[in-house]
Amino acid sequence: MNTPLLAVSGLRVGFPAPGGRRLVLRGIDFEVEEGTAYGIVGESGCGKSMTAHAILGLVPPPGSIAGGTIAYRGQDLVSGDPSAWAGLRGRHIAMVHQDPGAALNPLFTIGSQIKAIMRRHGRARSREARQRAVSLLGELELADPAALLDRYPHELSGGMQQRVLLAMALAGDPDLVIADEATTALDVTIQAQVLALLDRLRKKRGLTLVIITHDLGVVAQTCDRVAVLYLGRIVEEGDPEDIFLEPHHPYTRGLLKARPGEQTQRTPLAVIPGSVPADAANITGCAFRERCAFAMDSCRLEDPAERRLSDRHRSACHLEGGR
Amino acid sequence: MSGIRYLLRRLVLALLVMLGALTVTFAISHVIPGDPARLYLGARASEEAIVAVRADLGLDDPLPVQFVRFVSNAVQGEFGYSYRTKRPIIEDLAERLPATMELVVLATILALAVGVPAGVLAAARFASGFDRVMRVVSILGVSMPAFWLALLLQLFFFLWLDLLPLGGRLSQTTSFLHPVTTLTGFHLVDAALTGNWVAWRDAVAHAILPVVVLATFPVSLTLRMTRASMLDVLAETHITAARAAGLHEREILFRLALKNAIVPTLTVLGLVFAFSITGAVLIESIFKWPGLGSYMLDAILNDDIPVLFAVTLVVTVIYIVINLLVDLLQAGLDPRIRLGESSVG
Numbered sequence: 252m253n254t255p256l257l258a259v260s261g262l263r264v265g266f267p268a269p270g271g272r273r274l275v276l277r278g279i280d281f282e283v284e285e286g287t288a289y290g291i292v293g294e295s296g297c298g299k300s301m302t303a304h305a306i307l308g309l310v311p312p313p314g315s316i317a318g319g320t321i322a323y324r325g326q327d328l329v330s331g332d333p334s335a336w337a338g339l340r341g342r343h344i345a346m347v348h349q350d351p352g353a354a355l356n357p358l359f360t361i362g363s364q365i366k367a368i369m370r371r372h373g374r375a376r377s378r379e380a381r382q383r384a385v386s387l388l389g390e391l392e393l394a395d396p397a398a399l400l401d402r403y404p405h406e407l408s409g410g411m412q413q414r415v416l417l418a419m420a421l422a423g424d425p426d427l428v429i430a431d432e433a434t435t436a437l438d439v440t441i442q443a444q445v446l447a448l449l450d451r452l453r454k455k456r457g458l459t460l461v462i463i464t465h466d467l468g469v470v471a472q473t474c475d476r477v478a479v480l481y482l483g484r485i486v487e488e489g490d491p492e493d494i495f496l497e498p499h500h501p502y503t504r505g506l507l508k509a510r511p512g513e514q515t516q517r518t519p520l521a522v523i524p525g526s527v528p529a530d531a532a533n534i535t536g537c538a539f540r541e542r543c544a545f546a547m548d549s550c551r552l553e554d555p556a557e558r559r560l561s562d563r564h565r566s567a568c569h570l571e572g573g574r
Numbered sequence: 575m576s577g578i579r580y581l582l583r584r585l586v587l588a589l590l591v592m593l594g595a596l597t598v599t600f601a602i603s604h605v606i607p608g609d610p611a612r613l614y615l616g617a618r619a620s621e622e623a624i625v626a627v628r629a630d631l632g633l634d635d636p637l638p639v640q641f642v643r644f645v646s647n648a649v650q651g652e653f654g655y656s657y658r659t660k661r662p663i664i665e666d667l668a669e670r671l672p673a674t675m676e677l678v679v680l681a682t683i684l685a686l687a688v689g690v691p692a693g694v695l696a697a698a699r700f701a702s703g704f705d706r707v708m709r710v711v712s713i714l715g716v717s718m719p720a721f722w723l724a725l726l727l728q729l730f731f732f733l734w735l736d737l738l739p740l741g742g743r744l745s746q747t748t749s750f751l752h753p754v755t756t757l758t759g760f761h762l763v764d765a766a767l768t769g770n771w772v773a774w775r776d777a778v779a780h781a782i783l784p785v786v787v788l789a790t791f792p793v794s795l796t797l798r799m800t801r802a803s804m805l806d807v808l809a810e811t812h813i814t815a816a817r818a819a820g821l822h823e824r825e826i827l828f829r830l831a832l833k834n835a836i837v838p839t840l841t842v843l844g845l846v847f848a849f850s851i852t853g854a855v856l857i858e859s860i861f862k863w864p865g866l867g868s869y870m871l872d873a874i875l876n877d878d879i880p881v882l883f884a885v886t887l888v889v890t891v892i893y894i895v896i897n898l899l900v901d902l903l904q905a906g907l908d909p910r911i912r913l914g915e916s917s918v919g
């Protein structure tokens with residue numbers, strides 16, 4: 252197999268805390284093949300956005316990468332020259348931030364924000380930048396793109412803002428786009444439209460996508476691979492069929508049960524009991540133990556190591572199973 | 575267009591405030607004890623003379639008539655005569671106001687040119703050595719008494735180093751041998767426009783200390799405000815997004831973030847500009863600067879009521895104009911203000 256476009260290995264990110272460091276990512280491993288869509292799911296606070304920012308080398312201070320590697324086209328960025336990493340941002344790896352209202356600068360027109368990125372990456376000289384911005388917005392199926400260039404973010408609907416953010420991500424003509432909760436703020440119809448658009452863009456531009464969401468439905472629709480994140484660790488990874496049809500980790504099963512579509516009238520709302528603990532550091536054994544219906548003695552003693560259930564399916568749980 | 579409506583609304587508002595200020599001034603002038611005619615003529619004037627002057631000044635007319643005349647005079651700059659100099663006040667103002675504005679404008683330019691970039695860099699290098707030094711320097715700057723700093727600087731640069739003059743706007747030899755032709759009233763501008771470089775250098779030397787003293791508070795306050803609002807803005811998602819898009823840090827700081835941070839800072843800058851006019855009273859008397867401040871001080875010491883009213887009105891107009899300018903600038907920068915949604919904090 253050729254080198255994956257992105258290979259993250261043992262990634263740990265920590266923040267200084269009283270009495271040491273608090274790890275918010277506790278060893279993340281995954282690989283993204285060029286031209287595919289990789290989904291990362293998990294509840295709020297499990298480290299999805301942090302993973303995205305770490306890949307871009309933008310862990311917010313005072314946090315920092317505490318270990319691991321992030322290889323883009325085989326080159327490790329963590330141990331490499333910081334300027335090489337900076338050179339990838341926007342031009343090779345782009346990100347769509349969650350909350351489009353906050354991710355657009357309120358004081359600049361849509362056009363000036365897009366053109367700044369195009370100019371920066373030499374994708375257009377100033378004279379043709381306007382024309383290119385118009386065609387980019389058109390590609391994102393926004394109506395009347397020329398007029399849109401002179402509008403301010405607050406004049407746009409949420410769906411339009413989201414498409415503008417996508418346009419800004421594409422302005423530097425990147426190979427990899429990380430979409431962080433790109434559809435969370437949108438209502439269901441618009442959400443489906445944006446997902447379909449992402450899929451079309453991927454095929455047309457040959458993009459590689461990392462799709463971050465807390466909605467398994469989004470993943471089912473768009474992704475070639477799925478990772479389930481819990482408390483800064485990937486607890487299960489597989490193809491969508493593995494995850495949806497033969498989930499192994501109790502947390503994945505809980506997420507599947509908690510999906511709105513899975514509930515019938517008679518069963519009460521099935522949700523995972525409890526909430527995400529604030530910190531994994533003072534939990535011995537499995538981090539999911541306190542919320543797990545299957546917890547056993549070994550779960551308290553030992554943090555489960557990753558187990559291969561098949562070639563493309565792995566899970567970090569003591570439970571027997573798999574094929 | 576919302577932009578034009580906003581502009582009109584602000585202009586009307588400024589005019590109303592102006593009218594309010596005139597009313598208050600007029601009212602005060604009628605409740606303070608003492609007969610203006612008597613004050614004008616002095617204590618030993620005859621009754622006939624006083625009656626004549628009262629009629630002359632229109633002091634016996636009905637109040638509404640007096641008010642209309644007062645407003646129309648004020649609008650035309652007819653402030654009457656100074657009791658002390660016996661000259662038309664407007665002529666005194668024409669000399670004094672530019673002298674003060676020269677100090678205040680220079681201090682404001684310093685606040686913009688030094689305070690803003692230093693604040694941006696301190697925020698960008700949060701908790702660094704530079705940031706720490708800026709924090710200490712600016713807290714000293716906002717809390718140091720101006721007279722104390724003035725004396726210290728005079729001691730150092732005049733007495734010990736003999737580098738800079740003690741006070742005044744020009745040295746006597748210069749005003750005698752190379753007099754500045756008055757065009758704008760700003761010596762620095764006039765000397766430069768007429769190519770009078772001897773006077774220009776002399777004017778600069780005279781302006782340095784008073785400007786530094788006057789600017790210390792505005793520069794420090796602007797630095798602190800810029801730093802604080804930059805820290806807020808730099809934590810916003812759109813800045814992270816700009817970094818993720820690979821934009822240059824320079825562009826992120828000085829274009830994207832600063833435009834957001836300068837909007838609240840402008841409010842402070844406007845206040846500080848207006849405040850400096852008041853602050854100039856003290857500084858002008860220390861540096862023998864022939865401006866509005868020392869004019870006002872003399873007026874207070876001599877019960878020169880018309881001068882006090884005229885200066886109050888002029889300063890009020892400046893306040894209102896500055897406020898209007900700040901509002902319009904902020905609206906120009908922030909489209910949400912033009913919509914009248916909410917001001918951004």
Ligand SMILES: Nc1ncnc2c1ncn2[C@@H]1O[C@H](COP(=O)(O)OP(=O)(O)O)[C@@H](O)[C@H]1O
Nearest residue numbers: 266275294295296297298299300301302311314
């Ligand atoms: N600036 C920060 N300082 C300290 N902790 C942070 C910071 N940003 C995020 N975290 C912590 O990192 C964890 C993961 O956050 P995040 O990646 O934003 O979660 P999500 O999966 O919802 O995107 C959370 O526990 C959060 O509290």
Ligand code: SF4
Nearest residue numbers: 537540543550568569
């Ligand atoms: S290791 Fe134990 S506690 Fe953790 S998920 Fe598996 S069964 Fe539950």
Ligand SMILES: [Mg+2]
Nearest residue numbers: 299300301349
């Ligand atoms: Mg998030």
